[in-house]
Amino acid sequence: MRSLGPDEQALWARVTATIRPLSRDLQDLPPVEEKAEETKAVGRDVSLPSPKRQAPVRPVRPSPGSTLDGSWDRRLKSGTVEPDRIIDLHGHNLDQAWSAIDRGLDLAIQRGDRIILLITGHARPGEPPLVRGRIRAAVHDWLAVSRHASRIAAVRGAHRRHGGGGSLYIVLRRN
Numbered sequence: 001m002r003s004l005g006p007d008e009q010a011l012w013a014r015v016t017a018t019i020r021p022l023s024r025d026l027q028d029l030p031p032v033e034e035k036a037e038e039t040k041a042v043g044r045d046v047s048l049p050s051p052k053r054q055a056p057v058r059p060v061r062p063s064p065g066s067t068l069d070g071s072w073d074r075r076l077k078s079g080t081v082e083p084d085r086i087i088d089l090h091g092h093n094l095d096q097a098w099s100a101i102d103r104g105l106d107l108a109i110q111r112g113d114r115i116i117l118l119i120t121g122h123a124r125p126g127e128p129p130l131v132r133g134r135i136r137a138a139v140h141d142w143l144a145v146s147r148h149a150s151r152i153a154a155v156r157g158a159h160r161r162h163g164g165g166g167s168l169y170i171v172l173r174r175n
Contacts, residue, residue, distance in 0.1 A: 079159030
């Protein structure tokens with residue numbers, strides 16, 4: 001691997017100064033400061049943003065299992081619950097899936113739904129996990145940082161009759 005030259009280092013510094021966390025929740029992102037520091041690189045002036053940044057505020061999440069009582073977990077594990085709303089993410093790319101989840105949670109909260117069945121799909125055997133299952137891998141992180149995170153009581157794996165490993169139950173808190 002070769003080292004970067006002075007021009008390349010200056011360019012790379014400009015690029016990395018614009019990087020933001022992978023959060024789609026805009027209220028958690030720190031404001032970008034517009035101040036620039038001047039540096040000399042091989043006879044050229046290169047403006048670099050100030051490196052001062054604050055870490056995004058993470059919502060405090062309760063420990064796993066502390067949000068539902070035992071009867072809820074038994075009902076979810078046995079498959080005796082019926083979802084109030086179903087969000088099916090088949091055929092969506094990552095951005096479309098995020099939008100569908102956000103819209104579905106909005107509607108569910110507005111209508112007072114309690115249990116959402118989120119269908120992400122099963123990983124197909126034989127295909128690399130990087131090609132398939134990206135939505136499933138991102139769902140828990142999306143839900144944790146979404147604007148609806150405070151309204152989510154629990155996320156549990158779905159019963160076989162509701163899709164098993166390819167689906168999740170999202171249990172919303174009461175109003």
